Amino acid sequence: MGAGDRLLFIDDFFAKGSTYKAIVELINQAKAILVGSGVIINKGERDDIEAILTLKDLQAL
Numbered sequence: 709m710g711a712g713d714r715l716l717f718i719d720d721f722f723a724k725g726s727t728y729k730a731i732v733e734l735i736n737q738a739k740a741i742l743v744g745s746g747v748i749i750n751k752g753e754r755d756d757i758e759a760i761l762t763l764k765d766l767q768a769l
Contacts, residue, residue, distance in 0.1 A: 711739035722747040722757055 709715065717731050728745065735742050749766070750759030 709735070709738045709740050713738070713740040714743045715740055716743055717745045719745075719747045721749050721751065722754065722759065723751045725752060725754065728757070 715735055717728070717735075719727060722728065732742060744758070745756070746758040748759070749761045750757055751763045751766075
């Protein structure tokens, strides 16, 4: 990863965002560009992260 690189961050699970925050910090330090973020399961309340399932979806199961 280097300056100007465009990155898409995909993770399996989003809860409190600590992994996401660490990745964003690394991307910023490298002067790269985060073009999007996605997770399989979003347990948090963030609307800016695309997810396949949310906490509400899981509670309905």
